[in-house]
Amino acid sequence: MIETERLVLRNWQVDDAEALFLLASDPLVGPACGWQPRGSVEESRELIASGPLSGAESYAICLKATGEVIGSISLKAPCEHFDVADEKELEVGYWLGSAYWGRGYASEALGAMVSRAFDDLGCPALWCGFFEGNDRSKHCMEKRGFTYVRSFPGFERPLLGDTALAYFYRLDAADYRAGGARLAK
Numbered sequence: 001m002i003e004t005e006r007l008v009l010r011n012w013q014v015d016d017a018e019a020l021f022l023l024a025s026d027p028l029v030g031p032a033c034g035w036q037p038r039g040s041v042e043e044s045r046e047l048i049a050s051g052p053l054s055g056a057e058s059y060a061i062c063l064k065a066t067g068e069v070i071g072s073i074s075l076k077a078p079c080e081h082f083d084v085a086d087e088k089e090l091e092v093g094y095w096l097g098s099a100y101w102g103r104g105y106a107s108e109a110l111g112a113m114v115s116r117a118f119d120d121l122g123c124p125a126l127w128c129g130f131f132e133g134n135d136r137s138k139h140c141m142e143k144r145g146f147t148y149v150r151s152f153p154g155f156e157r158p159l160l161g162d163t164a165l166a167y168f169y170r171l172d173a174a175d176y177r178a179g180g181a182r183l184a185k
Helices: 014-024 041-049 105-120 135-143 173-177
Strands: 007-011 058-063 069-076 090-096 125-131 147-157 162-172
Touching: 007 105, 014 041, 014 069, 058 105, 069 105, 090 105, 105 125, 105 135, 105 173, 125 135, 135 162, 162 173
Parallel strands: 090 125
Antiparallel strands: 007 058, 058 069, 069 090, 125 162, 147 162
């Protein structure tokens, strides 16, 4: 469990399936991240029990005051398009329910995961990406010290059955330690 000023990041629990479904069935959320809106509570339960949300570094983003699940954030091995220099480099991915956009929650959660990757896991560099049009994610990444590396036109999104322009950003451990990721709290 990771705590911030307003949030708790904790591993997903099967009991979160209904909350996950309510957030992830919103057509504003999934397509911006490269996946279809979730179709059922059962599908959400499977994602938590044995899918991508079951990993050790996959966290539900919860409001500290109420415990309410508002999104997801995780660390994982980067996709092949990032061209990582070291196998210990990680990718961070995140999303919030649309009702929670514009309140600084994503930046707060991303800051916590950046600290987790560098301070606890010894990650040498952290990658993050977004699809064209997702300016909220771009702003959040830049606020946390990530810098543009390159774009990838024609990034395949199999869960949507299309391709999109993807942008890849990176944060080095040395830049993090120099204060880049901590500038904007």
